[in-house]
Amino acid sequence: MRLQSLLSLVTLPGAAVAGDAFQSRCSSFQDQINIHNVTVRSVEYVAAGQNVSQAEVAPVCKSSLQASIDFCRVTMNISTSDRSHLWAEAWLPRNYTGRFVSTGNGGLAGCVQETDLNFAATYGFATVGTNGGHDGDTAEPFFNNPEVLADFAYRSVHAGAVVGKELTRLFYPEGFNYSYYLGCSTGGRQGYQQVQRFPDDYDGVVAGSAAMNFVNLINWGAFLYEATGNVDDPGYITSDLWAVIHDEIVRQCDPVDGAIDGIIEDPDFCAPVLETLICDSTTKNASSCLTGLQAARATRALSDFYGPDGKLYYPRLNYGAEADSAGVYFTGSMYSRTEEWYRYVVYNDSTWNSSQWTLDSAKKAFDQNPFNIEAFDPNITTFRDRGSKLLSYHGTQDPIISSTDSKLYYRRVANALNARPSELDDFYRLFQISGMGHCGDGDGASYIGQGAGTYTSKAPRINLLHTIVEWVEQGKAPEYMPGNKLDASGNIEYMRKHCRYPKHNIHRGAGNYTDPNSWTCVG
Numbered sequence: 001m002r003l004q005s006l007l008s009l010v011t012l013p014g015a016a017v018a019g020d021a022f023q024s025r026c027s028s029f030q031d032q033i034n035i036h037n038v039t040v041r042s043v044e045y046v047a048a049g050q051n052v053s054q055a056e057v058a059p060v061c062k063s064s065l066q067a068s069i070d071f072c073r074v075t076m077n078i079s080t081s082d083r084s085h086l087w088a089e090a091w092l093p094r095n096y097t098g099r100f101v102s103t104g105n106g107g108l109a110g111c112v113q114e115t116d117l118n119f120a121a122t123y124g125f126a127t128v129g130t131n132g133g134h135d136g137d138t139a140e141p142f143f144n145n146p147e148v149l150a151d152f153a154y155r156s157v158h159a160g161a162v163v164g165k166e167l168t169r170l171f172y173p174e175g176f177n178y179s180y181y182l183g184c185s186t187g188g189r190q191g192y193q194q195v196q197r198f199p200d201d202y203d204g205v206v207a208g209s210a211a212m213n214f215v216n217l218i219n220w221g222a223f224l225y226e227a228t229g230n231v232d233d234p235g236y237i238t239s240d241l242w243a244v245i246h247d248e249i250v251r252q253c254d255p256v257d258g259a260i261d262g263i264i265e266d267p268d269f270c271a272p273v274l275e276t277l278i279c280d281s282t283t284k285n286a287s288s289c290l291t292g293l294q295a296a297r298a299t300r301a302l303s304d305f306y307g308p309d310g311k312l313y314y315p316r317l318n319y320g321a322e323a324d325s326a327g328v329y330f331t332g333s334m335y336s337r338t339e340e341w342y343r344y345v346v347y348n349d350s351t352w353n354s355s356q357w358t359l360d361s362a363k364k365a366f367d368q369n370p371f372n373i374e375a376f377d378p379n380i381t382t383f384r385d386r387g388s389k390l391l392s393y394h395g396t397q398d399p400i401i402s403s404t405d406s407k408l409y410y411r412r413v414a415n416a417l418n419a420r421p422s423e424l425d426d427f428y429r430l431f432q433i434s435g436m437g438h439c440g441d442g443d444g445a446s447y448i449g450q451g452a453g454t455y456t457s458k459a460p461r462i463n464l465l466h467t468i469v470e471w472v473e474q475g476k477a478p479e480y481m482p483g484n485k486l487d488a489s490g491n492i493e494y495m496r497k498h499c500r501y502p503k504h505n506i507h508r509g510a511g512n513y514t515d516p517n518s519w520t521c522v523g
Contacts, residue, residue: 026072061111097124104187128164221338231332246323258507324399395436
C-alpha cells in the first residue's frame, strides 16, 4: 500500500488532500517539540504554490522556491558542540506515505538544499536537511574550529537524521516505516559516509557523483592547476583550445561504442592521442591546433595523479569532460575550494596561497584526512548485513569529480568483501550515466530523476526515489538506469538504458542510436 501510494504520486505529483486538520496540527506543532540540543526557530504551514519564506535562511543561501505540495515546515538549530551547530529544516508533507528521507549538500556545504527537500516532500517523504554546520560555500569557517569541520566531515547528516526522525514520529502518529537518504556531489560523499559510519540509519541510500576520496579530490584540483599552469605560461591552454581538444577526443573515442552520437559511453575504452592536434608547417590557424608543449600539458592533465609516495591519489579526468572542466580547473589559477582547503584546513594559515603548493602539500593533506572525511572505507558489511541498499550513479562527462573514482571505490569494496559484482548486486549497484555532467546536464540522456535538476514530468516513473523504494520495499533491483535526453524545448529526444558497473553499453547497429533497444550492456 505504501509503495502504491508513492507510485500514484509519481504519476500525479503535488496531489493534496482537502481539509484543515493537517494545517491545525502544524499550527500547534511547535508546542510539542522538546528535543535535546534543538532550538526551534519557526514552524509554519506552507501551501502548494506558495513561495517558501526565506526570512530564517542565511543571506548567502536565500533563493526563490515555490512549494510543490502542502507541508509543515520546521526550521531549527541543532547544537553539535559548545562551538558548533547546524541550521536545519524539516518538511512534513500532507501527502505523507510513511517514509523518511534525509538530504545532503553540495560543494563545501553551507546551505540547506531546499530544492531536494521540495522534491522528496512532493512524493510524500518526510524530509530533513542541514547546512553542513556553517553558512556559505567556503572553507573559511573551518579555520581554527575543528568542531565546525567535524560537522562538515561526518556529523551533520547523521545529527540531522536523528532529529528529523524524531520530528517525524512526533508529527505523524503512525511514525515511519522506511528511512532513506538522497544526495549528490558532497551529498554523494555524505551518503557513502552514512553507509560506512552509520549503517543502521537508512534502509536505502541514493548517492550520486560522490565527492568521496575527498582529500585527494582536493589534491587533484591542485595537481590540475600545476599541470596546466598560469595564463602567462607558454604552454597554457585556453578554454577555446580545450574545446578543440574535446572535439578531437570525441572524434577518436565516440566510435568505440559503435554509434556516432557525440557521446563517449565509457571513457575506459579509449586512449586518445592528442599529438594529432600539434600544428604543422601548413597550419594557417594556430587557434585550432596545439604546440608540442601544450599537447604534453593536456596529456598530463588527463592522466592519473600520483602522490610523492608513489600511491595513486586520484584517477584521471574522464575523456569527454575536458571542455567543461576548463572553466573549473584549467583557468590559470587554483580552484578556489582547493586553495581554501589548504589555507584553512591543511595549513590552518590564512596567509597560505597557491604559489606555495608542492607534491609534499598533497602528502600532508592526505595524511591529515581530518575526521576521516575521505569516506573511502570499503568495509560496508554492516550496511549489507542489515539488508540496506546502496544505489549509486556517476556521469561519465562529470567535469568536477571523476567518475572513475566511483569505479575505484566499487572495486575496493569488491576486494574488501571478497565479492564478485554479481554478489555486490544484492545490495550495491553503481550506474554509469553516459554524457552526464556533474549531477546532471551534459550531452547525454542525463535526466534520470534523482532530483529537480534531472527529473521531467514527461517521464514520471524515471525517478530514483521510486527506484530505491521498489528495491528496498519490493526487492525489485534496477537492472539498468533509464535516462532521457531532452531537446531545447524540454521534450524527450530519446531514452537510453544506462548500464550498471562493470558492464558498459555497446550499440549493436540494429537501429538508430536513439532507440534504447539498439544498445546492449556487455562486460
